Amino acid sequence: MKTLATETLKTPMTTDFDPQDRGGPAQPLLVVNNLKKHFPVRGGFFAREKKFVHAVDGVSFAVAKGKTLGIVGESGCGKSTTARLIARLMAPDSGSMVFDGDGVAEYGGMALKEYRRNLQMVFQDSFASLNPRMTIVDTIAYGPQVHGMEAEKAMTEARELLSRVGLEPDQFASRYPHELSGGQRQRVNIARALAFHPRMVILDEAVAALDKSVQAQVLNLLQELKAENQLTYIFISHDLHVVHYISDEVMVMYLGQVVEQGPVEKIYSSAAHPYTRALLSAVPSMDPAHRTQHSPLSGDPPNPINPASGCRFCDRCEFTQDVCKSTTPSLKLVQGESEHVVACHMNDQHSGYTRQGAMR
Amino acid sequence: MDMNLSLTSSSIAAPTQSRSYWHVVARQLRHEPVAIASAFVLFLIVMAAVFAPWIAPADPFKASMLKRLLPIGSSGFWLGTDELGRDMMTRLMYGGRLSLVMGVVPVFAAFFIGTSIGLFAGYVGGRINMVIMRVLDVFYAFPSVLLAVAISGALGPGMSNSLIALTLVFVPQVVRVAESVTTQVRQLDYIEAARLSGASAFSIIRFHVLGNVLGPVFVYATGLLSVSMILASGLSFLGLGVKPPEPEWGLMLNTLRSAIYSNPWVAALPGALIFITSIAFNLLADGIRSAMDIRR
Numbered sequence: 001m002k003t004l005a006t007e008t009l010k011t012p013m014t015t016d017f018d019p020q021d022r023g024g025p026a027q028p029l030l031v032v033n034n035l036k037k038h039f040p041v042r043g044g045f046f047a048r049e050k051k052f053v054h055a056v057d058g059v060s061f062a063v064a065k066g067k068t069l070g071i072v073g074e075s076g077c078g079k080s081t082t083a084r085l086i087a088r089l090m091a092p093d094s095g096s097m098v099f100d101g102d103g104v105a106e107y108g109g110m111a112l113k114e115y116r117r118n119l120q121m122v123f124q125d126s127f128a129s130l131n132p133r134m135t136i137v138d139t140i141a142y143g144p145q146v147h148g149m150e151a152e153k154a155m156t157e158a159r160e161l162l163s164r165v166g167l168e169p170d171q172f173a174s175r176y177p178h179e180l181s182g183g184q185r186q187r188v189n190i191a192r193a194l195a196f197h198p199r200m201v202i203l204d205e206a207v208a209a210l211d212k213s214v215q216a217q218v219l220n221l222l223q224e225l226k227a228e229n230q231l232t233y234i235f236i237s238h239d240l241h242v243v244h245y246i247s248d249e250v251m252v253m254y255l256g257q258v259v260e261q262g263p264v265e266k267i268y269s270s271a272a273h274p275y276t277r278a279l280l281s282a283v284p285s286m287d288p289a290h291r292t293q294h295s296p297l298s299g300d301p302p303n304p305i306n307p308a309s310g311c312r313f314c315d316r317c318e319f320t321q322d323v324c325k326s327t328t329p330s331l332k333l334v335q336g337e338s339e340h341v342v343a344c345h346m347n348d349q350h351s352g353y354t355r356q357g358a359m360r
Numbered sequence: 361m362d363m364n365l366s367l368t369s370s371s372i373a374a375p376t377q378s379r380s381y382w383h384v385v386a387r388q389l390r391h392e393p394v395a396i397a398s399a400f401v402l403f404l405i406v407m408a409a410v411f412a413p414w415i416a417p418a419d420p421f422k423a424s425m426l427k428r429l430l431p432i433g434s435s436g437f438w439l440g441t442d443e444l445g446r447d448m449m450t451r452l453m454y455g456g457r458l459s460l461v462m463g464v465v466p467v468f469a470a471f472f473i474g475t476s477i478g479l480f481a482g483y484v485g486g487r488i489n490m491v492i493m494r495v496l497d498v499f500y501a502f503p504s505v506l507l508a509v510a511i512s513g514a515l516g517p518g519m520s521n522s523l524i525a526l527t528l529v530f531v532p533q534v535v536r537v538a539e540s541v542t543t544q545v546r547q548l549d550y551i552e553a554a555r556l557s558g559a560s561a562f563s564i565i566r567f568h569v570l571g572n573v574l575g576p577v578f579v580y581a582t583g584l585l586s587v588s589m590i591l592a593s594g595l596s597f598l599g600l601g602v603k604p605p606e607p608e609w610g611l612m613l614n615t616l617r618s619a620i621y622s623n624p625w626v627a628a629l630p631g632a633l634i635f636i637t638s639i640a641f642n643l644l645a646d647g648i649r650s651a652m653d654i655r656r
Contacts, residue, residue: 089556112558116558120556129549133571134567146559
């Protein structure tokens with residue numbers, strides 16, 4: 001598995017001219033700036049103060065063309081909300097997005113419909129994401145028809161896509177979702193996303209519900225499709241093995257914020273945030289000699305309703321000092337690195353943290 | 361598998377060769393013997409009503425003082441005669457016309473109006489939804505019989521007024537079913553995926569929401585058919601619906617009331633027909649409900 005990942009990582013950017021590529025290879029395909037979404041909490045009728053769940057709280061990142069960005073984190077850390085915000089299935093409270101140089105849904109920028117043709121999403125629940133009343137070929141052909149493709153052409157393309165994702169069209173095209181297995185349904189969802197000829201696909205826990213062998217098949221299919229169609233992926237998962245395999249870049253989220261981001265090998269070999277460390281040490285090892293001996297983290301994430309200032313991880317962190325409770329750390333480059341950023345006072349010489357490098 | 365069943369579909373996602381949903385449902389309905397039997401009974405009743413002028417043995421209005429309240433089985437009058445000596449069989453056939461219309465029309469009207477409101481309220485959600493539903497809850501506060509009587513009474517007697525009254529009684533109920541199903545469907549991932557396709561709200565409702573909402577609402581509305589017939593008969597019985605001498609099952613039940621001791625079997629006939637028809641509607645609805653679950 002690993003060899004394939006490094007291979008794709010080193011695949012050079014295509015030199016062929018792509019008419020869709022407006023910004024050139026150096027322009028990130030998607031830049032997300034300070035994205036925020038706070039959900040109001042229903043207080044009692046007489047509650048004076050409005051409370052908010054800080055689901056996504058100031059998330060910024062960029063995805064380079066042709067790369068895969070993995071987003072990891074515990075349940076409830078805002079991964080899926082981030083995905084829905086990026087896809088604009090939800091309106092963000094604040095923040096902006098730039099898709100290949102064009103502002104998304106802003107004056108003079110890219111229209112939402114055009115943006116959504118370029119950006120597609122595959123959901124976790126393969127069954128709920130297919131209309132139970134539509135045959136799968138109709139489901140795949142629906143999107144392109146929305147964008148003005150003739151029904152007949154859309155059907156032909158849908159059948160081609162079906163065979164591309166490994167489902168024999170003659171056998172599967174007119175089946176209903178309930179007549180397929182989970183892996184087959186997820187292949188249909190992938191085909192549905194690809195029918196738009198998108199440039200970016202968000203995979204929101206797309207393989208999480210599949211069993212291991214099917215997972216591997218679907219992951220390999222995703223890698224092949226990415227190379228064929230010059231796709232860029234945002235891959236959201238809680239499965240660190242899978243993220244390691246498929247990602248070029250990894251972003252770690254905790255309670256609605258980015259705590260660390262960097263190239264996949266950097267994150268997996270020299271994580272700079274105590275939370276990332278804890279996450280990685282929680283991954284079960286294949287070698288019984290290296291079994292996890294003590295619990296890397298205890299407790300649950302703190303309540304995301306109106307979180308206190310300071311580092312959000314400080315309650316669970318073994319290196320906490322006073323500064324962690326009073327000041328919120330911001331993302332800063334890890335010393336001696338050019339792409340690896342972390343939001344931790346231990347990494348910042350001037351933060352007032354006294355035990356620099358205690359984690360190492 | 362027979363895959364080439366349907367070649368016609370007006371949807372933009374028209375399948376070129378697929379098994380359309382309704383064909384699957386129809387095929388499954390064939391395996392529901394009770395539903396088939398009910399459909400057959402309903403077919404007979406509807407046919408008798410539709411073709412009453414041609415097949416009825418007598419004139420529904422021709423009274424005869426000499427032949428009043430003949431029992432079932434009398435020669436020339438197989439089902440006896442009513443309190444004015446009119447042929448019961450003829451009047452039951454003619455009565456079916458009005459009774460069925462009163463049963464079907466309000467439900468159909470409420471089905472279209474209610475589904476539209478429910479889809480809108482459920483899909484839009486939020487405050488608009490809340491306002492619509494709370495307003496309709498006012499109608500819900502009254503028992504449906506009382507509400508039908510009240511509206512009918514306010515509008516005045518007459519058939520069209522009772523049709524309006526019954527429609528108004530059923531609309532909130534249909535809205536509620538449609539709204540709750542729409543709210544459930546709306547948050548499923550395939551609606552998100554459809555939104556992601558850039559489709560307009562109308563297109564999403566038309567192709568993704570409607571199809572999945574229609575089933576449960578349709579089944580619910582089929583169940584209302586019998587209620588509607590009984591309510592309509594009730595209105596006529598109270599003198600708010602059809603006026604004599606027009607034959608209508610509810611009204612016939614009313615006028616034959618006086619004969620309940622002298623000739624109970626004849627007096628019970630209109631009631632029996634109301635009963636049979638509504639049971640048949642209900643059983644058919646049950647069959648359709650299970651046939652609509654294509655996941656079997």
